[in-house]
Amino acid sequence: MKTRLVIIGGSDAGISAALRAREIDREAKVTVVVADAFPNYSVCGLPFFLSGEVGDWHNLAHRTAEEITREGIELLLNHTARSIDPDSRTVLVIDKSGDSRQIAYDRLIIGTGAMPLQPAIAGLELPGVYPLRTMGDSFAVHRHLQEPSACSVVIIGGGYIGLEMADALTLRKLDVTLIEHSPTVLKTVDPILGRLAAAELEKHRVRIINSVGVEAIERTGERLTVHGLGGFYAEADLVLVSVGVTPQVALAQTAGVRLGVRDAIQVNRRMETSVPGIYAAGDCTVTWHRLLERDLYLPLGTTAHKQGRVAGENAVGGNCEFAGSLGTQVVKLFELAVARTGLRDDEACQAGFDPLTVEFESWDHKAYYPGAHRLHFLITGDKQSGRLLGAQLAGHRHAEVSKRIDIFATALFHSMTVEGMSDLDLSYTPPFSSPWDPVQMAAQAWSKARNTSAVSSSSFQSVS
Amino acid sequence: MKTRLVIIGGSDAGISAALRAREIDREAKVTVVVADAFPNYSVCGLPFFLSGEVGDWHNLAHRTAEEITREGIELLLNHTARSIDPDSRTVLVIDKSGDSRQIAYDRLIIGTGAMPLQPAIAGLELPGVYPLRTMGDSFAVHRHLQEPSACSVVIIGGGYIGLEMADALTLRKLDVTLIEHSPTVLKTVDPILGRLAAAELEKHRVRIINSVGVEAIERTGERLTVHGLGGFYAEADLVLVSVGVTPQVALAQTAGVRLGVRDAIQVNRRMETSVPGIYAAGDCTVTWHRLLERDLYLPLGTTAHKQGRVAGENAVGGNCEFAGSLGTQVVKLFELAVARTGLRDDEACQAGFDPLTVEFESWDHKAYYPGAHRLHFLITGDKQSGRLLGAQLAGHRHAEVSKRIDIFATALFHSMTVEGMSDLDLSYTPPFSSPWDPVQMAAQAWSKARNTSAVSSSSFQSVS
Numbered sequence: 001m002k003t004r005l006v007i008i009g010g011s012d013a014g015i016s017a018a019l020r021a022r023e024i025d026r027e028a029k030v031t032v033v034v035a036d037a038f039p040n041y042s043v044c045g046l047p048f049f050l051s052g053e054v055g056d057w058h059n060l061a062h063r064t065a066e067e068i069t070r071e072g073i074e075l076l077l078n079h080t081a082r083s084i085d086p087d088s089r090t091v092l093v094i095d096k097s098g099d100s101r102q103i104a105y106d107r108l109i110i111g112t113g114a115m116p117l118q119p120a121i122a123g124l125e126l127p128g129v130y131p132l133r134t135m136g137d138s139f140a141v142h143r144h145l146q147e148p149s150a151c152s153v154v155i156i157g158g159g160y161i162g163l164e165m166a167d168a169l170t171l172r173k174l175d176v177t178l179i180e181h182s183p184t185v186l187k188t189v190d191p192i193l194g195r196l197a198a199a200e201l202e203k204h205r206v207r208i209i210n211s212v213g214v215e216a217i218e219r220t221g222e223r224l225t226v227h228g229l230g231g232f233y234a235e236a237d238l239v240l241v242s243v244g245v246t247p248q249v250a251l252a253q254t255a256g257v258r259l260g261v262r263d264a265i266q267v268n269r270r271m272e273t274s275v276p277g278i279y280a281a282g283d284c285t286v287t288w289h290r291l292l293e294r295d296l297y298l299p300l301g302t303t304a305h306k307q308g309r310v311a312g313e314n315a316v317g318g319n320c321e322f323a324g325s326l327g328t329q330v331v332k333l334f335e336l337a338v339a340r341t342g343l344r345d346d347e348a349c350q351a352g353f354d355p356l357t358v359e360f361e362s363w364d365h366k367a368y369y370p371g372a373h374r375l376h377f378l379i380t381g382d383k384q385s386g387r388l389l390g391a392q393l394a395g396h397r398h399a400e401v402s403k404r405i406d407i408f409a410t411a412l413f414h415s416m417t418v419e420g421m422s423d424l425d426l427s428y429t430p431p432f433s434s435p436w437d438p439v440q441m442a443a444q445a446w447s448k449a450r451n452t453s454a455v456s457s458s459s460f461q462s463v464s
Numbered sequence: 465m466k467t468r469l470v471i472i473g474g475s476d477a478g479i480s481a482a483l484r485a486r487e488i489d490r491e492a493k494v495t496v497v498v499a500d501a502f503p504n505y506s507v508c509g510l511p512f513f514l515s516g517e518v519g520d521w522h523n524l525a526h527r528t529a530e531e532i533t534r535e536g537i538e539l540l541l542n543h544t545a546r547s548i549d550p551d552s553r554t555v556l557v558i559d560k561s562g563d564s565r566q567i568a569y570d571r572l573i574i575g576t577g578a579m580p581l582q583p584a585i586a587g588l589e590l591p592g593v594y595p596l597r598t599m600g601d602s603f604a605v606h607r608h609l610q611e612p613s614a615c616s617v618v619i620i621g622g623g624y625i626g627l628e629m630a631d632a633l634t635l636r637k638l639d640v641t642l643i644e645h646s647p648t649v650l651k652t653v654d655p656i657l658g659r660l661a662a663a664e665l666e667k668h669r670v671r672i673i674n675s676v677g678v679e680a681i682e683r684t685g686e687r688l689t690v691h692g693l694g695g696f697y698a699e700a701d702l703v704l705v706s707v708g709v710t711p712q713v714a715l716a717q718t719a720g721v722r723l724g725v726r727d728a729i730q731v732n733r734r735m736e737t738s739v740p741g742i743y744a745a746g747d748c749t750v751t752w753h754r755l756l757e758r759d760l761y762l763p764l765g766t767t768a769h770k771q772g773r774v775a776g777e778n779a780v781g782g783n784c785e786f787a788g789s790l791g792t793q794v795v796k797l798f799e800l801a802v803a804r805t806g807l808r809d810d811e812a813c814q815a816g817f818d819p820l821t822v823e824f825e826s827w828d829h830k831a832y833y834p835g836a837h838r839l840h841f842l843i844t845g846d847k848q849s850g851r852l853l854g855a856q857l858a859g860h861r862h863a864e865v866s867k868r869i870d871i872f873a874t875a876l877f878h879s880m881t882v883e884g885m886s887d888l889d890l891s892y893t894p895p896f897s898s899p900w901d902p903v904q905m906a907a908q909a910w911s912k913a914r915n916t917s918a919v920s921s922s923s924f925q926s927v928s
Binding site: 023044045053054062291302303305306323324325327328329330332337341366370397398402404405407409411413423426427428429430431432433434448 | 645768769790795796805834860864868871878885889890891892894900901
């Protein structure tokens with residue numbers, strides 16, 4: 001009998017699951033319930049639509065609805081799943097007109113994603129104040145930006161999306177003020193690299209306000225005023241709020257699935273929930289961390305694709321496991337790329353390692369060849385075992401920062417030592433690298449520092 | 465007692481060995497015998513000096529003589545080692561004025577490098593005909609290029625150096641003709657990518673002649689004529705000959721060391737020769753291939769650095785092994801980067817694997833973001849075991865080709881399967897990649913082709 005696979009959610013995890021299921025089992029009947037009309041959209045691309053770099057928002061789709069249905073996948077667009085009955089194995093869905101119906105499943109995959117965190121700020125409901133998560137949010141911001149009066153913006157939150165929006169709206173000629181309650185922006189990396197990110201933004205006239213908690217937003221005529229602690233205030237025509245996300249699990253809870261860390265859906269590495277026949281994947285679930293060997297809440301598009309693929313394969317009879325995340329990430333801010341993989345020093349400490357983190361700088365390629373850029377590394381390894389624990393890297397967007405962090409990510413995947421990095425046979429020509437690639441020079445600097453750090457109590461070292 | 469370490473050769477392997485020895489043993493007395501006045505020069509940088517991109521040749525040094533001596537390393541510049549007496553553990557060296565002396569060693573490292581192959585072509589000794597290996601060769605070409613009459617060049621040999629010189633001398637406004645006796649240039653990669661390299665050169669008006677063997681060079685007045693089989697001829701003001709290199713082992717033979725493949729010095733993975741107390745490293749030695757698990761002659765700057773480091777460490781009492789080469793290489797030709805790692809299909813066949821090679825194309829990053837470039841992959845894996853055997857990649861020089869091939873190199877280092885590539889947690893943001901990096905999409909295309917290739921007898925497949 002054909003497996004009836006129902007997938008709730010048409011973003012990265014859901015579509016990845018659907019495609020993999022159909023690839024493995026050409027007989028499977030796969031239905032994807034999509035809450036809006038935009039399946040498989042690249043949420044990570046929204047800043048580039050709002051910057052004007054992507055002219056037509058339709059291009060943000062990883063695949064069109066036609067490409068998906070051509071794979072034999074049924075799409076129920078503009079349908080919202082309301083509840084799951086695991087006993088009868090049915091999902092209650094409701095369409096735009098309010099009509100509801102029951103859909104039967106043999107296997108169900110929940111990929112309901114995440115929603116923006118609502119910070120404790122008064123005035124979030126005012127016109128001109130926007131979260132940024134869905135296509136709908138983007139359209140609303142896009143419309144507002146087309147008004148001639150839209151000249152300035154305050155962005156609340158200095159994470160990936162906040163910083164990308166600061167870049168995007170500067171390109172769009174707005175005056176941008178970014179408020180981050182911590183002392184540095186981009187807290188996913190250490191402050192040394194966070195300051196490089198801030199410097200790049202400030203070079204392009206973004207005004208960055210650190211260490212200020214926002215309390216309220218008020219409207220005065222056409223303008224909004226953002227009030228913070230200590231009497232801080234800033235005026236703008238728009239306010240964007242991006243302070244993180246939280247898993248969307250209300251539907252899953254109707255099925256009685258167990259929740260885990262940060263109230264995300266608990267899954268095992270086969271992406272099975274606690275309820276038989278029900279899988280989950282993507283931003284609504286916990287994520288197995290390969291190095292920490294435990295679950296975190298770490299929502300990333302790359303992870304959603306991988307988890308979706310595993311869930312899709314297993315739902316039609318496969319037997320595979322999610323290999324785990326290393327938290328590998330990269331962001332582009334104007335001309336700068338900032339990337340990380342594995343653990344920072346403080347994360348490694350908390351996890352019970354004995355870390356040493358070494359700062360290292362080099363050129364991305366032989367300095368005699370034109371166009372060389374500086375690379376700023378932070379290498380974290382375990383002092384006792386010598387094991388590589390993590391790497392952070394910032395440099396020009398043409399300095400292959402993204403794929404250099406991926407060399408570390410691939411090394412971490414295989415539990416390499418820092419010392420072992422020198423054994424890797426990496427490519428070299430003077431326009432692209434050095435005979436020892438900078439990733440190897442950084443690893444060698446770590447080894448030297450480790451050999452001389454027996455007397456030092458600090459786990460953080462700078463190497464010139 | 466202090467170890468007296470003598471190193472013969474001041475290029476990549478020799479200096480790498482000296483630095484590592486001093487790093488491991490601060491008491492070691494390290495002497496490097498350098499035949500010319502240019503220790504630690506980047507031979508790979510010579511094309512960029514001749515192109516004019518590097519204004520001052522002094523910048524080609526990885527390190528200055530002062531930087532080397534500051535590490536406590538003695539440099540004997542303009543000294544040539546004439547013979548080795550392993551019984552008395554002495555080396556006979558001769559300086560520029562012809563004075564000779566014996567230097568005693570406890571450990572000796574031979575890093576005499578390679579020299580250009582002399583093809584069977586009449587007229588190689590004519591003025592205006594140049595090999596390209598040493599700093600001296602480059603200075604001679606550089607002087608000739610400054611004559612106003614130097615307007616055209618014939619390059620014999622379509623390998624890395626020949627192609628880089630075609631790029632370099634085109635930048636320098638010369639008319640360039642490149643002659644390669646095989647049907648395609650850049651034979652280190654498959655013809656599909658070789659043709660892309662040729663197209664890039666032709667786009668910049670390099671004239672490429674394939675399948676012509678050169679027989680003779682003749683001088684008529686100020687001009688040179690290159691004659692090939694079948695009546696081919698081409699005229700030029702200069703002729704550059706670059707048809708490969710051969711290990712320089714005459715000195716090593718005075719010590720009675722055993723030679724191996726292609727008459728390179730036989731070493732084990734500790735970089736020991738057959739003679740006690742004598743190590744060798746770099747372009748004069750054989751190279752252990754990590755995947756083939758046997759010795760090849762595969763001279764590369766990256767390998768010379770690694771082998772030198774191992775030899776230097778072991779020579780002062782260390783105990784490490786060369787991890788092996790994967791033949792990872794990259795070349796930049798105008799705007800194109802072409803890279804490879806591991807085995808091509810034919811090499812895998814010869815080694816007894818049952819290879820499948822799949823061609824795959826994609827964008828380097830999300831196509832909606834400006835500046836996306838096409839990437840051309842060839843993925844080779846073993847049909848039976850699914851093991852990754854090699855990857856080849858061509859694309860724009862800003863498409864992170866070099867470090868993308870390094871992700872494959874790191875995967876090969878750990879004997880990953882092609883399928884396993886999808887488990888890697890690689891970085892993503894729309895300006896740099898896709899949620900599945902192109903290296904993973906290429907791997908997935910290979911897996912699909914493998915699943916459907918049971919009926920196909922060909923080991924080469926194109927996937928759209």
